[in-house]
Amino acid sequence: MPEGRIVKAISGFYYVRMPDMDIRCRARGVFKKRKWSPLVGDIVTFERTENGEGWVTDIHPRKTELMRPPIANVEQAIVVGSLKQPELTLDLLDRFLVHAEREGLDILICLTKEDLVEDEKLIDQVRAIYDPTGYPIITTSIEKNTGIEELKRELAGKLSVFAGQSGVGKSSLLNAVLPHLALATGEVSRKLGRGRHTTRQVELLDLPGGGQVADTPGFSQLSFMEMEETELSACFPEMALRAPRCKFRGCLHRNEPGCAVLEACENGEIDKGRHQRYLQFLEEIHDNRRY
Numbered sequence: 001m002p003e004g005r006i007v008k009a010i011s012g013f014y015y016v017r018m019p020d021m022d023i024r025c026r027a028r029g030v031f032k033k034r035k036w037s038p039l040v041g042d043i044v045t046f047e048r049t050e051n052g053e054g055w056v057t058d059i060h061p062r063k064t065e066l067m068r069p070p071i072a073n074v075e076q077a078i079v080v081g082s083l084k085q086p087e088l089t090l091d092l093l094d095r096f097l098v099h100a101e102r103e104g105l106d107i108l109i110c111l112t113k114e115d116l117v118e119d120e121k122l123i124d125q126v127r128a129i130y131d132p133t134g135y136p137i138i139t140t141s142i143e144k145n146t147g148i149e150e151l152k153r154e155l156a157g158k159l160s161v162f163a164g165q166s167g168v169g170k171s172s173l174l175n176a177v178l179p180h181l182a183l184a185t186g187e188v189s190r191k192l193g194r195g196r197h198t199t200r201q202v203e204l205l206d207l208p209g210g211g212q213v214a215d216t217p218g219f220s221q222l223s224f225m226e227m228e229e230t231e232l233s234a235c236f237p238e239m240a241l242r243a244p245r246c247k248f249r250g251c252l253h254r255n256e257p258g259c260a261v262l263e264a265c266e267n268g269e270i271d272k273g274r275h276q277r278y279l280q281f282l283e284e285i286h287d288n289r290r291y
């Protein structure tokens, strides 16, 4: 039976990419019963039907899986945040970084709308926060066409997903990388200072030199439902690096004596804001587990 990758999912149809065309498939009811449904990015086996469409009969084991945005098998997350319009929200950025890190994805931070930044210091400040994480950071502007070549190099040959709040410029970046695309982009509401959820679905796009990249709808909330408190600090690389030197095994880096992470926060090696958000996420996970 034929196999292929799902590149798009719309109202119960899954579009499976074949060398010459996409086959529109439905999923068997058995998936629904098992509460297991195909995701964009999945490799599936399907049965052809007489009308040229198909039935998905099997989902191959996933290498990685994200629920927000919903996508399977990506290797790299491009975490997109705009420097202005909307203002950068580090809380959401860090939430997504945690999820991507937990799935073991390669991570690239992309700071957009550089042309709107009046004071260069803003970029230096953000870089200083994330330098200790080791994540590569690129700044882009579609107005000035900066950072686009660098982004293309980072995307080449990999399966990547763009993730970030609505209006930060994910679709605009993809249009700059793949000019023939003409994905819809939306204004950022001046009154509310946020995007208008222009992109409505996850869609995998082929890159000319090999590799694929997914455009996704923006999101504004991300929780840690399936996580344990003890897992969290491993998702902050600058903390994970220092945790083995904490006095107590299983240290949660809150206020324990001899904590190497707290020490690094004090002497400026770890950004205090990042640690604050870590503590806040930890509390959320704790509260989730009580119910």
Ligand SMILES: Nc1nc2c(ncn2[C@@H]2O[C@H](COP(=O)(O)OP(=O)(O)OP(=O)(O)O)[C@@H](O)[C@H]2O)c(=O)[nH]1
Residues within 6 Å of the ligand: 112, 113, 114, 115, 116, 140, 141, 142, 143, 164, 165, 166, 167, 168, 169, 170, 171, 172, 173, 184, 185, 186, 187, 188, 195, 196, 197, 198, 199, 200, 216, 217, 218, 219
């Ligand atoms: N000045 C400036 N504006 C930009 C830049 N990139 C995107 N924009 C604008 O930001 C707005 C939102 O861009 P989109 O690409 O639709 O944002 P998105 O992240 O795809 O948003 P959703 O699909 O809603 O998640 C549009 O008006 C773009 O023209 C940039 O580099 N500079």
Ligand SMILES: [Mg+2]
Residues within 6 Å of the ligand: 170, 171, 172, 184, 185, 198, 199, 215, 216, 217, 218
């Ligand atoms: Mg979009």
Ligand SMILES: [Zn+2]
Residues within 6 Å of the ligand: 243, 246, 247, 251, 252, 253, 254, 256, 258, 259, 260, 261, 262
């Ligand atoms: Zn510690």
